[in-house]
Structure formats: C-alpha cells, structure tokens
Amino acid sequence: MPEPWNPESYLETLVSEVLSGSGEQRAGAVAGAALLLACTGFTAESDALAETWAEHDGAPPPEAAAHALAHRAWAMLWAARGGAPGWAESVVPLDLDAEERKHRERLAGDRWSTPRAAGPVTELAGLDLLRSGLDDARGGSALPALEALERFLSGPDAAKAAGRTAVAESAALAAELAAAAGERDRALGLLGDLVGEAAGAGRLPDLLTLAGCRHLAPLFVEGAIAGPLGMNGQWADRYSGELRAALHARLSVGHVPEHGELDWPGLVDAVLTARGGPDLPTVTAPPPATAAELHACESRLGVRLPEDHRTFLRTANGLPADFAFPELLGTGGLAPLSTAGSAARSTARSTSDDPGSVELIRRALPDGAAERAIQVSTMSDLGVLLLVPSTDGWAAWEFDWTLGITVHPSFRDLLASHLSLLRRLA
Known part of the structure; x- marks a missing residue:
C-alpha cells in the first residue's frame, strides 16, 4: 500500500526542486505550490509565493498561462476571489462563460470511444453506467450524472481502478453540476471523496482539472479541500515561507546561475x-x-x-x-x-x-x-x-x-x- 499523501513530504520535494533542480523543475515546483495554496483557501500565501517568483523572473509562475487548462484554472480561481491579483496582470483575461462550456465538454467527453482492454463484466457495466450519466450531463442536468457516478463508485475496487482518470474527471463534473444546481452539500461530499481517495493513494488530486470547474472554484477559495489534504494555516505559512526563502537563495543577485x-x-x-x-x-x-x-x-x-x-x-x-x-x-x-x-x-x-x-x-x-x-x-x-x-x-x-x-x-x-x-x- 502506498503511503498517504502528506504536506511535509510534498514540501520537502518542492524545496529540493527549487534549490537543486533544473529551471523547469524549479518553475514547476513554484507553480504547483502556488496552485495548491490557492485551491486550499490560502490565497494570501499563494500570492506571496507567486510575487516572489515574479520579482526574480519578471513574469507570473509559468503554469498560470502555460496551456489552456492551467490558464482556465487560474482564471476561475481569480474570478471566485473577486479578481486577479497584481502578480497576474500580464495574464490575458478569459471569457469565463466560454471556458465553462469548454471545460464541461472536456469532462463529459466520450472517453470510451477508443479500444480498451477487455475486463470483467462488472468493469464494463460500471463504465457504461457512468457513460450514460455523462451523456445526460451534457445537457446540464446534475442528477443523472450524480446517480450514475454513485452507482459506479459503489462497485468493486477493480472497476474504479480501471478508469481512475475517467472516474476522477467524472467526479469533478458531477460535483461541478451539483454546485451549479445549488446542491452544495452534495458537491462538497463528492469533492471530499475524490480528494480523500487521491491523498490516500499517495498523490494529489488533479488540481488543474478541479479548479477549472467554475462552480467549484468558490469552494476551493473557501478552503473546502484543505481538510482532506491536511492543509492548515501553519502548513500554508511553511509552504509560502520556505519556498520563498529557497527562491531567494537560488535566484537572488550573486547566486550562481545554472x-x-x-x-x-x-x-x-x-x-x-x-x-x-x-x-x-x-x-x-x-x-x-x-x-x-x-x-x-x-x-x-x-x-x-x-x-x-x-x-x-x-x-x-x-x-x-x-x-x-x-x-x-x-x-x-x-x-x-x-x-x-x-x-x-x-x-x-x-x-x-x-x-x-x-x-x-x-x-x-x-x-x-x-x-x-x-x-x-x-x-x-x-x-x-x-x-x-x-x-x-x-x-x-x-x-x-x-x-x-x-x-x-x-x-x-x-x-x-x-x-x-x-x-x-x-
């Protein structure tokens, strides 16, 4: 069994990548930490880290606009908090209505149209249930997708493992539809299950995919997933402070370049x-x-x-x-x-x-x-x-x-x- 994900091990990895990794690793570590802090409700700490990067690099953390998914995720988080922070002034604003449609279409896409290895009947049946629910979700209906997802998630573990990415993205869609329909508690429950499952398996959930959901972003800004990840104010201070110190040590004037x-x-x-x-x-x-x-x-x-x-x-x-x-x-x-x-x-x-x-x-x-x-x-x-x-x-x-x-x-x-x-x- 893998060790559960924990804030301390992840922080150690990030600090090591900032201090001794390549330029690409360093940038990825800063972007990942800033996103984690933003998604767990610690926007001030996230901003402080991003601002330190911008002081040295002259630009936002590269993931903020590196590709469509990252750009969308940050845009949704900024909208949820009332506007983009100063460090993101150079990032091009997005049409949030259009991005919401694109993200929902991405999550509800037909993920089983390509050949896949045959599996037990329970796996195939579970995926078919999930697929039918997602087809309904294209029309914006929350309940069919939720019901199909819950039936699928109640099946054997093998079925869940067979389509882990599909399940995670479908759970994100189900939670998004629930939040859009005003079903806050149901959305929080689905999020808690999704984040808890990933953390228990020793990994972070796909925060870019989750944060790209327009109606989930406000929940992240409120700190809805901080608990399942074990993040609190003390950890947020350590993440922001230690990574900023590592950046100063690595990138400050007089530091040896690569x-x-x-x-x-x-x-x-x-x-x-x-x-x-x-x-x-x-x-x-x-x-x-x-x-x-x-x-x-x-x-x-x-x-x-x-x-x-x-x-x-x-x-x-x-x-x-x-x-x-x-x-x-x-x-x-x-x-x-x-x-x-x-x-x-x-x-x-x-x-x-x-x-x-x-x-x-x-x-x-x-x-x-x-x-x-x-x-x-x-x-x-x-x-x-x-x-x-x-x-x-x-x-x-x-x-x-x-x-x-x-x-x-x-x-x-x-x-x-x-x-x-x-x-x-x-």
Missing part, C-alpha cells in the same frame, strides 16, 4: 564555490595559462587541444582536487596517456589488473584511442580524466575507480557534470 548560463570564468568560480564548506579552506583558481605556455604545451603534445579545453586553460591553468574529483592539470602537466606511466593510486598494486593501471584504461578505450588520448588530471584514489579524440571531436572520459566509466561529450560537459554533483552534495 552551468549552461555561465561563461568559463563563471563556471570555474562556480566549481570552486560549490566545493567549499565550513571544513574546507577557501580555494582560488590558478592564474590563466599564457599564450606561450599553451603553445609550448601543444607543441610538446603534437596536437591542438579541443577549443573548450584551451579556453579552460586560458581561464585557469588547472584546478585543485576536491573530495570527488582529481586535480585538473595545467599546461605543464598534460601528457599523452601512452607516456603517463603505470602508477595509479597511492596504494596501487603492480598487477596489470589494478583498477588504476594504465593498461586497464587502455583496454577500456576504443581501438587506437589510447595512443592519442591526453591525460588531463592526476591519477589519484578518485580516478583519472582523459580527453579522447572521436569522430565528432574530443570526448572527455571519466574513470572513477568506484563508479566506473562515464563518457562526456566534451570537457565542458565533464566540468558541468561535476558542478551538478557538487551542488547536489552540498
């Missing part, structure tokens, strides 16, 4: 910053290699180094080792693998099977590549890094004595991957 946005000095500085900590001394990068040093190095190697590695050396002529990476060599230490010697780790054995031996590395490389590979790091207890020519240029090979071999498309990709690791472990 590696794809960094120039070479920024990437080198980011690696040195990420490797630091209270128990590690401050480390600065070596001075850049001079043009003469780079020329002498390439003359000695008999090859022109790949452009990204040349730019790295002209930014910092090597980098010190850290707890997860060997020392990156400067121009004076770069050497062909074929002349690098056979010693590996400080505890290396003399057998050819030693995991740090040059012979083992040579066997792992493609045929003929070992003679042209350039060793760009020391051989240490951690591993060794090589630049290996390929048909597409130069690949960066990372030999880790514990984790194995990783091939990166380029030297910059290798360094960016290391930065991501340092940030995850920080």
Whole structure:
C-alpha cells in the first residue's frame, strides 16, 4: 500500500526542486505550490509565493498561462476571489462563460470511444453506467450524472481502478453540476471523496482539472479541500515561507546561475564555490595559462587541444582536487596517456589488473584511442580524466575507480557534470 499523501513530504520535494533542480523543475515546483495554496483557501500565501517568483523572473509562475487548462484554472480561481491579483496582470483575461462550456465538454467527453482492454463484466457495466450519466450531463442536468457516478463508485475496487482518470474527471463534473444546481452539500461530499481517495493513494488530486470547474472554484477559495489534504494555516505559512526563502537563495543577485548560463570564468568560480564548506579552506583558481605556455604545451603534445579545453586553460591553468574529483592539470602537466606511466593510486598494486593501471584504461578505450588520448588530471584514489579524440571531436572520459566509466561529450560537459554533483552534495 502506498503511503498517504502528506504536506511535509510534498514540501520537502518542492524545496529540493527549487534549490537543486533544473529551471523547469524549479518553475514547476513554484507553480504547483502556488496552485495548491490557492485551491486550499490560502490565497494570501499563494500570492506571496507567486510575487516572489515574479520579482526574480519578471513574469507570473509559468503554469498560470502555460496551456489552456492551467490558464482556465487560474482564471476561475481569480474570478471566485473577486479578481486577479497584481502578480497576474500580464495574464490575458478569459471569457469565463466560454471556458465553462469548454471545460464541461472536456469532462463529459466520450472517453470510451477508443479500444480498451477487455475486463470483467462488472468493469464494463460500471463504465457504461457512468457513460450514460455523462451523456445526460451534457445537457446540464446534475442528477443523472450524480446517480450514475454513485452507482459506479459503489462497485468493486477493480472497476474504479480501471478508469481512475475517467472516474476522477467524472467526479469533478458531477460535483461541478451539483454546485451549479445549488446542491452544495452534495458537491462538497463528492469533492471530499475524490480528494480523500487521491491523498490516500499517495498523490494529489488533479488540481488543474478541479479548479477549472467554475462552480467549484468558490469552494476551493473557501478552503473546502484543505481538510482532506491536511492543509492548515501553519502548513500554508511553511509552504509560502520556505519556498520563498529557497527562491531567494537560488535566484537572488550573486547566486550562481545554472552551468549552461555561465561563461568559463563563471563556471570555474562556480566549481570552486560549490566545493567549499565550513571544513574546507577557501580555494582560488590558478592564474590563466599564457599564450606561450599553451603553445609550448601543444607543441610538446603534437596536437591542438579541443577549443573548450584551451579556453579552460586560458581561464585557469588547472584546478585543485576536491573530495570527488582529481586535480585538473595545467599546461605543464598534460601528457599523452601512452607516456603517463603505470602508477595509479597511492596504494596501487603492480598487477596489470589494478583498477588504476594504465593498461586497464587502455583496454577500456576504443581501438587506437589510447595512443592519442591526453591525460588531463592526476591519477589519484578518485580516478583519472582523459580527453579522447572521436569522430565528432574530443570526448572527455571519466574513470572513477568506484563508479566506473562515464563518457562526456566534451570537457565542458565533464566540468558541468561535476558542478551538478557538487551542488547536489552540498
């Protein structure tokens, strides 16, 4: 049985995605939290989070207008509270009457017109009951849809599981029709069952679909589903406060951007910053290699180094080792693998099977590549890094004595991957 959904685990996930996730994950976490807060009646906390995002990004949380369903859901919530907040000024207003019709048609659509696997008669009968009720619902009648839904939901669990999405959307429609007909208690009961079932199965209900229901949105603004989800004022404060703090930490002026946005000095500085900590001394990068040093190095190697590695050396002529990476060599230490010697780790054995031996590395490389590979790091207890020519240029090979071999498309990709690791472990 899955663990029930709970506010604490979800908050931990969201904070982690804001602090260490990709830009897309970060945006999704903020949008999801803002929607959850808005749908559980905590509009002030939702607004505060969205405003913090807008301060940094210059736009509303992307889900607010990313696609039709999200745009509709937010529009219905704003209408239910009396108007859009300031952070949503740039979002185009919608025709709510037209959106209500579209949403009802979406929920009442024929979801069984495509082939589906045969199931027990009870499943088929239950779906047929639900379908007949939804056909009636197209005309705006609440009771047939509700009665068909309740008959279906009283059936075996297998029937419910067979069409979970259809059941959830149909329950949303039934609750919407009940609310539109003034049957508030019935709408609240259906909502409570729907939200409780999802939470008990370890997931949030589909809040975008629910909030897109025009007559349910006022119930959400009132906090109708906060109880089944275990959300209260204390949790709302924590969600808004902790996620805003995480955003400030991740996006505030001076914070290291993602590696794809960094120039070479920024990437080198980011690696040195990420490797630091209270128990590690401050480390600065070596001075850049001079043009003469780079020329002498390439003359000695008999090859022109790949452009990204040349730019790295002209930014910092090597980098010190850290707890997860060997020392990156400067121009004076770069050497062909074929002349690098056979010693590996400080505890290396003399057998050819030693995991740090040059012979083992040579066997792992493609045929003929070992003679042209350039060793760009020391051989240490951690591993060794090589630049290996390929048909597409130069690949960066990372030999880790514990984790194995990783091939990166380029030297910059290798360094960016290391930065991501340092940030995850920080």
